[in-house]
Amino acid sequence: MRHFFIFILGLLPTLVGAIEFDQNTRRLPLGHVMAVLEDADRDATIEDVLALDATGRFVDHHDDVLNAGYSRSAFWLRVDLHYRVSSPSDRSRWWLELAYPPLDRLEVYLPDAQGDYHLAQESGDAIPFSQRQIRQRNHLFELQLPPDQPQRIYLRLESQGSIQAPLTLWAPVAYLEEQSAHIYVLATIYGVLLVMLIYNLFIYLSVRDRSYLYYILYIGSFGLYQVSVNGLGVQYFWPESPWWANASTPFLIGAAGLFGCQFARSFLRIHEHSRWIDRTLIALMALGVLTMVMAFTSNYALALRLATFLALCFILVVFVAGSVAWYRGMRVARYFMIAWTAFLIGAQINTLMVLGYLPHNFFTMYAGQIGSAVEVALLSLALADRINAMREERAMMLQETGHKLEKLNRELAESNHLKDQFLANVTHELRTPMHGVLGSLELMQTLELSGELAQYQRIATSSAREMMRLVNDILALTELQAGKLQVRREPFGLRTMVDELYVVYGPRAAVRGLSFELEIASHLPDMLEGDAAKLKQSLGYLLDNAIKFTPQGRVVLALAGREEAQSGFMLEADVIDTGIGFEAPADDSLYQYFRQ
Numbered sequence: 001m002r003h004f005f006i007f008i009l010g011l012l013p014t015l016v017g018a019i020e021f022d023q024n025t026r027r028l029p030l031g032h033v034m035a036v037l038e039d040a041d042r043d044a045t046i047e048d049v050l051a052l053d054a055t056g057r058f059v060d061h062h063d064d065v066l067n068a069g070y071s072r073s074a075f076w077l078r079v080d081l082h083y084r085v086s087s088p089s090d091r092s093r094w095w096l097e098l099a100y101p102p103l104d105r106l107e108v109y110l111p112d113a114q115g116d117y118h119l120a121q122e123s124g125d126a127i128p129f130s131q132r133q134i135r136q137r138n139h140l141f142e143l144q145l146p147p148d149q150p151q152r153i154y155l156r157l158e159s160q161g162s163i164q165a166p167l168t169l170w171a172p173v174a175y176l177e178e179q180s181a182h183i184y185v186l187a188t189i190y191g192v193l194l195v196m197l198i199y200n201l202f203i204y205l206s207v208r209d210r211s212y213l214y215y216i217l218y219i220g221s222f223g224l225y226q227v228s229v230n231g232l233g234v235q236y237f238w239p240e241s242p243w244w245a246n247a248s249t250p251f252l253i254g255a256a257g258l259f260g261c262q263f264a265r266s267f268l269r270i271h272e273h274s275r276w277i278d279r280t281l282i283a284l285m286a287l288g289v290l291t292m293v294m295a296f297t298s299n300y301a302l303a304l305r306l307a308t309f310l311a312l313c314f315i316l317v318v319f320v321a322g323s324v325a326w327y328r329g330m331r332v333a334r335y336f337m338i339a340w341t342a343f344l345i346g347a348q349i350n351t352l353m354v355l356g357y358l359p360h361n362f363f364t365m366y367a368g369q370i371g372s373a374v375e376v377a378l379l380s381l382a383l384a385d386r387i388n389a390m391r392e393e394r395a396m397m398l399q400e401t402g403h404k405l406e407k408l409n410r411e412l413a414e415s416n417h418l419k420d421q422f423l424a425n426v427t428h429e430l431r432t433p434m435h436g437v438l439g440s441l442e443l444m445q446t447l448e449l450s451g452e453l454a455q456y457q458r459i460a461t462s463s464a465r466e467m468m469r470l471v472n473d474i475l476a477l478t479e480l481q482a483g484k485l486q487v488r489r490e491p492f493g494l495r496t497m498v499d500e501l502y503v504v505y506g507p508r509a510a511v512r513g514l515s516f517e518l519e520i521a522s523h524l525p526d527m528l529e530g531d532a533a534k535l536k537q538s539l540g541y542l543l544d545n546a547i548k549f550t551p552q553g554r555v556v557l558a559l560a561g562r563e564e565a566q567s568g569f570m571l572e573a574d575v576i577d578t579g580i581g582f583e584a585p586a587d588d589s590l591y592q593y594f595r596q
Contacts, residue, residue: 018080018150026174030079030167031064037076038068042158046109046117049076049154065359066165070305075163077155085147092147095170098139099365101125101231102249104159106139117154124159125246129239137231143169160301161249166361185366186230192373193223196380203383212383214263219376221255226369228252247295253307254291257314261285264318267383268325268333277321284314312351315344332382339378346371434468469540476537492532494524494559494571501536501557505543509555512547519558528571539573546577553578 019033035058037049044052052058058078068075083092098106105124109117123132123139134140145151157163170178197219204212227233228248238244261281264270270278287310294303322340326333350368352358441461449457498518509516539557546555556576564570 018082020082020084022084026171028169034061035078036061039074042074068163071163074158079153082150083145092145094143095172095175096141096143097168099166100164101137102161102229107156108141109154126242129234137235161304189369189373196376211266214259214266217259218263221252225252246300250303250307251292251295254288257310258285258288264321270321273328274324280317315347332385335382339375343371343375430471437464488531489529491527491529494528497532497536509547515554517556521560542575546575550577550579
């Protein structure tokens with residue numbers, strides 16, 4: 001008891017300076033009026049802290065928010081409150097809020113009726129959400145303050161991540177009213193993220209562009225990261241999983257870095273602009289995978305520091321990548337840079353706040369999330385502009401290809417014209433000597449030749465006639481392709497032409513074991529008017545083809561006709577064979593060159 005009175009006497013000078021408030025107080029920030037004790041070994045008990053407080057080891061805090069950044073120490077906060085009442089009916093219930101959800105563990109120590117301090121309430125990511133006294137995303141404790149007398153409160157903070165303590169005393173009604181502003185901000189942020197995710201998902205399913213898939217994965221992982229650090233994940237998604245509440249933050253940062261880097265590589269086509277930036281992004285993707293693995297397999301503090309390093313490098317490298325793409329003239333890079341600048345500013349502000357270089361307030365707390373919402377909306381515009389740019393580029397390529405095709409067609413037409421002209425000239429030149437050869441061979445028939453020489457003469461004559469036929473075929477083809485084929489109208493003997501065909505193709509059919517038959521209608525006149533040479537040539541093609549593709553049986557040349565009032569007599573010719581034939585083709589392959 002003597003030690004207790006000594007402790008009380010030591011506290012009297014401090015309690016005299018307790019901050020006073022009354023029932024009209026709605027919100028009371030406590031950052032300037034609290035004192036802080038750092039416990040580097042994290043093993044001090046409340047009794048040790050009381051003893052250290054009695055010796056003046058607590059240090060007065062003069063900032064709005066305690067921001068220790070990443071620290072392995074535990075921190076004790078001391079707050080002296082003096083609630084002044086004007087009537088016995090004044091309320092004595094207040095809420096103490098620490099508005100930094102990612103803290104691992106937070107303990108509140110209050111005195112009992114005898115003045116002994118004990119653990120009254122606790123909160124944090126390290127305990128299930130159901131064990132919190134007031135189930136809110138921020139850490140909230142209910143205090144019953146005695147009227148008109150000072151009250152000293154101790155809080156113990158410990159976390160493997162960043163340690164921040166925005167401490168505020170609230171009237172319950174004022175707190176609930178204040179939360180509406182935060183709810184509006186968060187609803188807007190997550191609404192934008194969700195709408196953009198669904199919008200880009202539909203576009204991906206339509207166009208199958210992998211950039212949209214990477215962007216969707218990036219939005220999803222980054223959105224879940226924000227849910228995690230805002231405390232909404234613990235409140236709504238994983239309330240009874242303290243291990244995941246800790247592991248989710250570095251894991252989701254690693255996932256956002258992984259998919260964000262791949263999105264930047266695909267969207268900006270970094271490999272076309274800078275190989276070293278592309279390799280740097282690949283290295284950051286590997287670092288993202290490592291961070292995701294370490295979130296489950298290693299110390300949380302180490303994984304979180306690696307995740308923070310990844311986030312800083314990711315933001316800066318992607319900014320450089322966008323700048324290079326813009327400098328190289330990539331159209332969509334301008335939207336990308338505007339979007340990334342908004343995210344860069346917000347994320348850097350939030351990161352510097354987490355590291356302890358900026359104060360903790362509403363703006364720094366939500367800067368990264370507001371910037372990310374703006375970024376997501378602008379990047380969706382950039383993706384839409386990318387589609388337009390791809391369409392324009394495709395249209396230009398098609399137009400350019402069309403011009404090249406027209407040029408090639410002109411060159412091909414000119415080449416064909418030159419070829420046809422060359423063939424026509426050659427065939428014309430060949431016909432003159434071939435006529436001389438044929439004439440000489442036919443004159444030799446008037447001479448008396450020995451049996452062997454007569455055989456040679458017959459072979460030479462047959463070969464010369466075949467050569468002449470080929471020359472005539474080539475000449476007809478060139479005239480046909482050039483559109484200069486002319487049909488003559490002159491009298492010719494039908495049976496004479498048929499006999500000539502029989503002389504040529506009868507022996508060929510006999511060699512293949514086929515019978516070659518002629519079926520000539522009795523009413524056909526002996527003399528007709530037309531182009532006998534071309535008719536004979538055309539029938540020869542049909543007969544030659546029939547003989548080639550008839551393994552056994554017969555080949556028939558059937559001729560018939562009928563009188564027509566305007567054009568005179570119309571001759572009809574059919575070549576019939578017992579060969580394999582062919583089915584009617586579904587396309588024009590029948591008329592393609594070198595096709596059987």
